[in-house]
Amino acid sequence: MFRTLSILIKKEFLQIFRNRSILAIIFVMPVIQLVILPLAANYEIKNIKIAVVDHDKSTQSRELIRKITASGYFKMTHYGENYEKAYEEIEKDKADLILEVPNNFEKDLVRENSGKILLAINAINGTKAGLSASYLAQILQHYNRQIQVEIDPGAESSAETSGLEILPTFWFNENYNYRLSLVPGILAFLVTLISGYLAALNIVQEKETGTIEQINVSPIKKRDFILGKLIPFWILAMVAFTIGLFVTIFVYNIQMQGSFLLLYGFIAVYLVTVLGLGLLASVYSETQQQAMFIVFFFMMIFILMSGLFTPTESMTEWAKYIAYANPVTYGVDGIRLIMLKNSGVRDLLPHFSFLIGLGSVAITWAVLRYRKTN
Amino acid sequence: MKQLLTFVKKEFWHVLRDRRILLILFGMPVVQILLFGFALSTEVKDTRIGVLDQDKSQNSMELISKIGANQYFDIYENLASVSEAEDAFKSGKIKMIVVIPAQFAQNLNSDCKAKIQLITDGADLNLANQIYSFMSNIILDFYGEQNFNQRSGVQPEIRMLYNPQLKGAPNFVPGVMAFILLIICVLMTAIAIVREKESGTMEVLLVSPMKPYIIILAKAIPYFILSVLILISILILSVTVLDLPIRGNLLLLFGISIIFIITNLLIGIVISILTNTQQTAMLISLVGTMLPTLMLSGFMFPVENMPVPLQVVGNIIPAKWYYEIVKNIMIKGTGLEVLWKHVLVLFGMMIILFVIAVKKFKIRLE
Numbered sequence: 001m002f003r004t005l006s007i008l009i010k011k012e013f014l015q016i017f018r019n020r021s022i023l024a025i026i027f028v029m030p031v032i033q034l035v036i037l038p039l040a041a042n043y044e045i046k047n048i049k050i051a052v053v054d055h056d057k058s059t060q061s062r063e064l065i066r067k068i069t070a071s072g073y074f075k076m077t078h079y080g081e082n083y084e085k086a087y088e089e090i091e092k093d094k095a096d097l098i099l100e101v102p103n104n105f106e107k108d109l110v111r112e113n114s115g116k117i118l119l120a121i122n123a124i125n126g127t128k129a130g131l132s133a134s135y136l137a138q139i140l141q142h143y144n145r146q147i148q149v150e151i152d153p154g155a156e157s158s159a160e161t162s163g164l165e166i167l168p169t170f171w172f173n174e175n176y177n178y179r180l181s182l183v184p185g186i187l188a189f190l191v192t193l194i195s196g197y198l199a200a201l202n203i204v205q206e207k208e209t210g211t212i213e214q215i216n217v218s219p220i221k222k223r224d225f226i227l228g229k230l231i232p233f234w235i236l237a238m239v240a241f242t243i244g245l246f247v248t249i250f251v252y253n254i255q256m257q258g259s260f261l262l263l264y265g266f267i268a269v270y271l272v273t274v275l276g277l278g279l280l281a282s283v284y285s286e287t288q289q290q291a292m293f294i295v296f297f298f299m300m301i302f303i304l305m306s307g308l309f310t311p312t313e314s315m316t317e318w319a320k321y322i323a324y325a326n327p328v329t330y331g332v333d334g335i336r337l338i339m340l341k342n343s344g345v346r347d348l349l350p351h352f353s354f355l356i357g358l359g360s361v362a363i364t365w366a367v368l369r370y371r372k373t374n
Numbered sequence: 375m376k377q378l379l380t381f382v383k384k385e386f387w388h389v390l391r392d393r394r395i396l397l398i399l400f401g402m403p404v405v406q407i408l409l410f411g412f413a414l415s416t417e418v419k420d421t422r423i424g425v426l427d428q429d430k431s432q433n434s435m436e437l438i439s440k441i442g443a444n445q446y447f448d449i450y451e452n453l454a455s456v457s458e459a460e461d462a463f464k465s466g467k468i469k470m471i472v473v474i475p476a477q478f479a480q481n482l483n484s485d486c487k488a489k490i491q492l493i494t495d496g497a498d499l500n501l502a503n504q505i506y507s508f509m510s511n512i513i514l515d516f517y518g519e520q521n522f523n524q525r526s527g528v529q530p531e532i533r534m535l536y537n538p539q540l541k542g543a544p545n546f547v548p549g550v551m552a553f554i555l556l557i558i559c560v561l562m563t564a565i566a567i568v569r570e571k572e573s574g575t576m577e578v579l580l581v582s583p584m585k586p587y588i589i590i591l592a593k594a595i596p597y598f599i600l601s602v603l604i605l606i607s608i609l610i611l612s613v614t615v616l617d618l619p620i621r622g623n624l625l626l627l628f629g630i631s632i633i634f635i636i637t638n639l640l641i642g643i644v645i646s647i648l649t650n651t652q653q654t655a656m657l658i659s660l661v662g663t664m665l666p667t668l669m670l671s672g673f674m675f676p677v678e679n680m681p682v683p684l685q686v687v688g689n690i691i692p693a694k695w696y697y698e699i700v701k702n703i704m705i706k707g708t709g710l711e712v713l714w715k716h717v718l719v720l721f722g723m724m725i726i727l728f729v730i731a732v733k734k735f736k737i738r739l740e
Contacts, residue, residue: 021654029661040669040680040688044503047678064528090535091708093698109528120533124705126540127504128676130418133532134507141514144527164482164517165489166510171463173496181499197660201653285394288652289565293398296557296660300406309674310414310542311501313421313469319413333466340497343464 008228051078051086051095058106097121185308195237199278204291258338276362302328381592411616422450431479548700549673563642621707640727
């Protein structure tokens with residue numbers, strides 16, 4: 001058995017190494033993408049473009065605007081007295097939000113100790129809108145405390161001293177580095193993409209070119225055939241992962257917190273699962289085109305619903321189940337847990353058991369479904 | 375003309391025969407639009423947090439129940455010590471811990487500064503940042519109401535334009551739309567032509583009396599028609615099932631979509647002219663279009679945060695412009711007065727690709 005298998009693997013490797021473009025994709029693509037893409041993936045919301053409509057034009061309104069723009073989050077791109085004009089700026093994407101200060105703003109503030117302002121926020125992107133509102137609320141809180149002291153110096157003691165201080169701590173990421181939270185996830189994506197596609201396209205290519213017939217008429221066992229396909233890609237994917245890990249550690253300077261042994265053990269299992277799913281897709285398709293579209297369809301869902309781009313918690317109830325049945329969710333989470341948080345085997349038990357379960361189902365299914373005769 | 379028609383018919387037949395591809399072509403957009411439209415949301419909701427109350431006073435308990443009552447947070451664990459916190463983070467069960475130190479209430483009511491520590495899981499900094507911001511607002515709000523004169527100071531009235539419920543769909547659906555049209559047009563044409571090359575049937579076509587451009591045109595037309603049908607089904611779904619508006623001019627949206635579809639078909643044709651095997655064509659289409667579009671078009675990440683070179687690269691991606699156009703026409707209801715520049719760019723791209731396709735194609739035939 002091992003002799004047949006090793007011959008099959010050798011043949012497979014020869015075939016892979018003959019195709020230069022595939023090699024480039026396995027070894028160069030992860031590096032390039034890992035170097036470039038994390039630069040784009042920055043969620044940090046700053047420089048929110050703000051259009052100011054100031055009907056009051058008073059000292060207080062100017063002070064408020066100064067406070068807001070001095071915070072670093074907001075950048076004033078328009079200043080005027082006409083709401084419609086400001087709204088046009090939003091339509092042209094030249095502003096993200098409108099701050100309207102009403103006529104008697106300063107008067108009300110001095111007389112009744114209260115003032116109203118209107119914020120109209122472009123909320124197509126809900127995250128950005130929510131964060132903008134929340135940043136502004138924080139600035140207003142400080143501003144309110146300040147004017148309270150100005151207006152009523154007697155309030156100083158109560159406003160200043162009974163204050164509440166909120167101390168933020170970002171664990172596992174003290175330097176507040178966005179790359180740290182994204183690069184390991186993108187690394188997981190890349191190995192998933194590469195191994196999934198390669199595995200899916202491979203068997204189909206043999207079907208399409210007809211070479212599979214030759215294998216079918218040979219005495220090779222189904223199991224050996226599938227394993228002979230799986231093992232070379234598994235090895236290549238491990239190499240691709242290693243290259244990506246180098247980039248993560250040396251280019252992005254992300255320090256590995258956990259154990260390399262656990263990380264490699266985890267990735268080894270993860271890749272078997274992904275390859276198994278790729279094989280399953282290839283067993284079910286007749287042409288490379290079909291295989292590619294099937295893989296693409298699932299990849300899109302796997303990647304977008306993995307929790308890296310949008311939090312799993314905020315998904316609709318039924319959608320959470322899809323996220324929990326998604327191998328990429330476990331892949332991304334697992335890499336993060338090991339690399340960034342030094343989580344141990346016990347923390348990863350759910351990940352391991354899910355991946356092993358899904359992988360065995362996929363591979364068994366592929367072996368059973370693969371028929372030597374059509 | 376008649377020649378073209380027969381040829382288109384033949385190609386159409388070819389496409390329709392492959393039931394699986396058809397199923398994927400129509401099934402994929404439907405499933406993805408529904409799935410992403412309903413499921414994806416960047417909104418913070420039910421985030422599982424832990425609390426570590428070292429004070430156990432009236433004050434701290436009130437605060438905790440206030441936090442628990444909020445839709446953003448879900449109190450999952452009551453911790454007894456900071457060391458437990460580390461384990462909770464490592465297992466990935468919770469995203470934030472609110473630490474209320476001993477003597478919190480005492481400090482708050484006497485003249486000392488009371489402190490609350492919010493520990494977040496920085497391994498997911500984006501989420502950490504959002505929930506930190508929301509949580510501190512809730513806490514400050516709570517004490518603002520209690521300790522200061524009510525309703526004093528400046529109060530903002532907040533109006534969320536275009537998407538008052540802060541749903542994910544208005545942002546995602548235009549993006550998914552651009553993405554699906556891109557993938558279908560580019561991949562299908564790229565592969566359809568290369569496949570003929572790979573199987574050797576292209577040679578047969580080229581020695582036939584048919585003009586080369588007719589061959590290409592005949593290959594592209596069925597996919598063009600399919601793409602338009604897919605566009606229509608996506609729009610119907612978005613409006614009926616996802617409740618998205620089409621506030622702007624529907625005809626304008628269609629016209630621009632057609633320019634976008636043709637642009638993508640041309641990308642596919644150029645790729646197929648440049649490659650010789652299906653595998654290379656597919657991988658170039660995927661590597662060259664899928665990830666850059668997903669990452670750089672502004673659909674997942676804000677463009678203004680990207681380094682300038684990446685913004686430049688983003689600008690040569692047709693889907694980036696189309697995504698902005700769709701978002702503007704559908705959700706904002708703006709028209710050409712705002713979008714003329716976008717349309718011009720897209721149109722220019724189409725012309726350039728057309729010229730490249732014609733030039734390259736001639737070279738290969740000589």
